[in-house]
Amino acid sequence: MSAIHYLTTAAEVQQAAHTLAAAPRIAIDLEFDDMRHRYGRNLALIQVFDGQTVYLIDPLPLTNPAQDLEPLWAILREPAVAKVFHSCKSDILLLDEVYGVHVRNIIDTSVQYTLLAESDNNISLGRLIQAELGLEVDKGEQKSNWLKRPLTEAQKLYAANDVLYLFELTDRLRDKLVALGRQHWADEENAALEEVRYTRDERPYLRIAGKYRILPQELPLFRDLYMLRDQVARQLDRPPYMVFANDRLSELVRDTPRNLNDWKAARGLHPDLKRPPYLEQLSALSPDKFVAVPEPAQAGEQRRFPFRRRLSGDKAARADAREQLLLQLKTHITDDVNIYVANLVLSNRLVADIIELGAEQVLRPWQKTILQEAAERHGLDYQFIAQPF
Template sequence: MANIQYLTTPAAIEHVAGILGSKPRLGVDLEFDDMRHRYGRNLALIQIFDGTEVYLLDPIPLTNPAHELEPIWALLRNPAIEKVFHSCKSDILLLDELFGVHVRTITDTSVQYTLLGESDNNISLGRLIQSELGIEVDKGEQKSNWLKRPLTEAQKLYAANDVLYLFELADRLSEKLAALGRTQWANEENAALEDVRYTRDERPYLRIAGKYRIQPNELPLFRDLYLLRDQLAKELDRPPYMVFANDRLSELVRDTPRSANDWKAARGLHPELKRMPYLDQLAALSPDNFVAVPEPTPPAEQRRFPFRRRLNGDKAARADAREQLLLTLKTHITNDINGYVANLVLSNRLVADIIELGAEQVLRPWQKTILRETAERHNLDYGSLADPFV
């Protein structure tokens, strides 16, 4: 076990950043809370391993984390320093959303493992450590409250383990990929992670509405109740489920209290909702008072209308032929390499995108190479798939 240093002050963080700036690579992980204990997404801890020391950087005691952690952000932005993560997308999205930090020169051990083509599923860090290194790490703190202070020794050890083995894993997986001739695959996939950016979902209620099969005529009430819940959750700095559960949200839409007194008697609602001004806002959602404002029509480019459903006649037939050729190629890749790699090159989503946009635009170079070589080997026409559908 490497030495663990727990840092809580701007001076200590700046000093360590100076040391880390001379290192060729860093193992990095974040602990954050995503609507579990507080409202929103909140950074709770940064873990960094330099090959010798594990540094746990605590943003909670800081007065202005965005500014006081800038020496660390500079390291993450520095393209000369390799950053080794495991399954980093959530981390880099959080860094972009909260701090505008775009990480450069990433190696993701989850990406490496996936490109070995041994499994369709993402692998957890604990399972990867066990399968590759034969070490079993304790994951008991995974769901603990990382915003609560002081951190326990068990939490600190858990956090350290999340970066302690990253170099060894990355090196071992790199060797395996090289033996398979897939180093370039990993280089391209890791480089693409630099372009991952956070995009705000302007209508997050639609995801839940779909899950609960909310009908179009129910959506305005569902939306307004969702937004009212979110407003109170933000004011209380509590996750929305602590105001009332998603199940209760759909129930209230389909069996809406008819008066302020009925809302007061409704089960499962946070007490603050039953006080002014929120009680008045709830009463305005009752059937006799509610004025439905329809959902705005999204711009044409945002409408979720599948490309294939816009086609008919000869164009539909040509799109079908393009799909059939792609599925034939997928079968050949399965037989020539294996089904896992075939799915990496031609997943259902990629097949749909290639039909519309063409392989040259949709696929990474390593994927195009496999597709082109497979087509040539089996006397099929890659050129007919290369360009956008016309």
């Protein structure tokens, strides 16, 4: 068992970073809280393994985490050091959003496994370790509160296990990909992960509104209640669901309390909402007081299925023909290779994008090669779907 060092000071982080900077690769994982125990996305622990030592870096005791962690961030930005993750997107998005860190030279074992095309995508780290290494790793602490201190020994061991096996996993998966002639697939997909960036959702309420089938005339009230809930949650440093649940949000829109007393009696609301100044803000949302501000129209590119809905006549027929050719090619790739590779090259989302933007713009080089070879093998016209519509 490798040594596990639990680091809680800026000096310890700097010393560890000095050692890690000399390594050709590091295995890394983050534990963070995403609106479960506190407001926002909060980094709770960083696990790093260099092949000898596991470093559990605790950002919570640090006086200035952004500054104190900079020696580590410098390594993550350094392209000469490979960073081995499992399913890294949520981690690199958090690093970008909270710390402005853009990770370079990424190897993702989840990507490697997916490109083996042996089964459906998405495999947990525990299942992958069991499948590839024959080891059973305890994942019982996955849902624990990572912001609570002190961390238990079980949490520390769980966190260490998240990085301890990544080198062995990535090496085994790489050997398999090389044997299949697919290592360049993984190189292209991993390189693309460097471009992943956090983008702020300016209208986060729309996704929830869709789930609850909020009507256009209900949306202004839904939005204002959502934003008030978010304001209170931020002030309390609690997740929005602790202010009131999404189910309650939709109910309040469809059966809105009519006056101050009704709001005070409303069930399922955080007590702070029933006190000034929030109670007055709630009262202003009652039917006889509420002034609806219409929701601004969405930009064309943000609308659902904007491209196909705009087409008619000959253009619609041409788009249909492009779709039929892509579906034919998907069937041929399924028969020639397997359904998993076919889905990697022509998922439903990729088919829709290719119809509009063309395969040359949408697909990675490895995907284009498979599509071109399938078209050539079966006498189909790749150029018909190569360029934008």
